[in-house]
Amino acid sequence: MPSHVLQRRAVQSLPARIAASAATNQGVQLPTEHFDGWLAERRRANTFRVDRIPFADMEGWSFHEHTGNLVHRSGRFFTVEGLHFTEDGPPHGDGPHSDWYQPIMRQHEVGVLGILVKEFDGVLHFLMQAKMEPGNPNLLQLSPTVQATRSNYTKAHQGGDVKYIEHFVGPDRGRVIVDVRQSEHGSWFSRKSNRNMVVEAVGDVPLLDDFCWLTLGQINELLHRDNVINMDSRTVLSCLPTDDTSGDALLTDTELLSWITGERTRHCVRTAPAPLDQLPGWKRRDSVIEHETGRYFNVVAVSVQAGNREVTGWTQPLFEPADQGVLAFLTREIEGTPHVLVQARVEPGLVDTVELGPTVQYTPHNYAHLPEQELPPFAESVLRAAGDRIRYDVVHAEEGGRFLNAENRCLIVEADAPLDPPPGYAWVTPAQLTSLVQHSHYLNVQARTMLACLNAMRTGTR
Structure with missing residues (x-):
């Protein structure tokens, strides 16, 4: 409840406290040199197993008699449905007409992705969880303190309590630092979003098994390793306010917002449900739904054991997915101010047609049959980059609760890309991205991953 006392609209000290945590690469609770041993111990302490199975062996799941959609008998969790997507070419003639069918996940619930923070010796530490997800390439990665759908934390699955959930949805939660709804994968989810939260704890917080306190500096170091920090952690971390006070940019904030609005206006997109068992080009077999070309992605079934x-x-x-993807930011300084190149990306499952994506977001396997001139803009610039022009090059997995072995090679590349990019692209500063990500549905999940990586790359430690 409001205190009825006037307060500052923003807590002035917060960005500086976050920056101090980012500059500290040695935690009070878990020294950096002990992290690998701690994570290995958590692997040994629990039993994990994931096996592919035929669709008929799934418990509680079945194909709907009339639509062929894959549904759970409870009516909860999510469904796999068919989607028909069409986009008329933009009026300025710089984009083709698109028309395709695909499976897509529909999940109406808004989940909670929440990281709890607390000061130790005057430095903010972040409570991270070693969480098993069936789709993770290495099963165990660092997730937020809470990573739960509404079905999880209301116990629709009849399981145990979600640990620490009271700090995010209870009446006695702590001080909210971040609380914003963000989209999930717009190519694979239909209009799905999660509540991204960072909450500063009040009082003592018991440390449970599978959890550890790390500074932001330690987390940023781990973001330089393959498949350690999971997607849900990356999206929450991208929403943190920073102390970047640079006020100069190629586009003013008003011009940037106007450009985004214009991009949303000029794309005429339509989506319509389609029966999953009648999608042109897609075939259902005993253990897989796949595209006849072998491209894009498959729908498969798994059996999971996680102690x-x-x-x-x-x-x-x-x-x-059919293969590893590529995500990249091209970056350059413009009159001494760092900028990154973003694209206004249309995806069938987005709430508002367009969100900002990385410069490059694609799966090379899906373009292998096409001539080079039909690759996404700047893809060749990224893949041919070498030497010290590559500032960041790490493989990160996507959300392991819904996607199997979904990895992207994430790159940040310095380039002399044109100051006047092609339509649908714009140069923006990291500070402008940080400002936009405080609001819903401006940066897609891939851009938020790249923003977290960019912040980790730019942050010095002590």
């Missing part, structure tokens, strides 16, 4: 989850065993569908 430290709220439910220790279950079956479910997962989306498995």
Whole structure:
């Protein structure tokens, strides 16, 4: 409830406290040199197993009699449905007409992705969880303190309590630092979003098994390792306010917002449900739904055993991409101010047609049959970059609760890209991205991953 006392609209000290945590690479609770041993111990302490199974062996899941959609008998969790997507070419003639069918996940619930923070010896530490997800390439990665759908934390699955959830949805939660709804993968989810939260704890917080306190500096170091920090952590971390006070930019904030609005206006997109068992080009077999070309992604089924989850065993569908993807920011200084090149990206599952994506966001395997001139803009510039022009090059997995072995090579590349980029692209500063990500549906999940990586790359430690 409001205190009825006037307060500052923004807490002035907060960005400086976050910056101090980012500059500290040695935590009070878990020294950096002990992290690998701690994570290995958590692997040994629990039993994890994931097996591919035929669709018929899934417990509680079935294909709907009339639509062929893959549904759970409870009516909860999510469904795999068919989607028909069409986009008329933009009026200025710089984009083709698009028309395709695909499977897509529909999940109406808004989940909670929440990181709890607390000061130790005057430095903010972040409570991270070693969480098993069936789709993770290495199963165990660092997730937020809470990573739960509404079905999870209301116990629709009849499982155990979600640990620490009271700090994010209870009446006695701590001081909110971040609280914003952000989109999930617009190519694989239909209009799905999660509540991204960072909350500063009040009072003592018991440290439970599978959890550890790390400074932001330690987390940023781990962001330089393959498949350690999971997607849900990256999206929450991208929403943190920073102390970047640079006020100069190629576009003013008003011009940037106007450009985004214009991009949303000029794309005429339509989506319509389609029966999953009647999608042109897609074939359902005993253990997979796949595209006839072998491109894009498959829908598969798995059986899962995880000793430290709220439910220790279950079956479910997962989306498995055809190959590793590429995400990249091209970056350059403009009159001494760093900028990155973003694209206004249309995806069928987005709430508002367009969100900002990285400069490059694609899966090379899906373009292997096309001539080079039909690759996404700047893809060749990224893949041919070498030497010290590559400032960041790490493989990160996508959300392991819904996607199987979904990895992207994430790159930040210095380039002499044109100051006047092609339509649909714009140069923006990291500070402008940080400002936009405080609001819903401006940066897609891939851009938020790249912003977290960019912040980790730019942050010095002590």
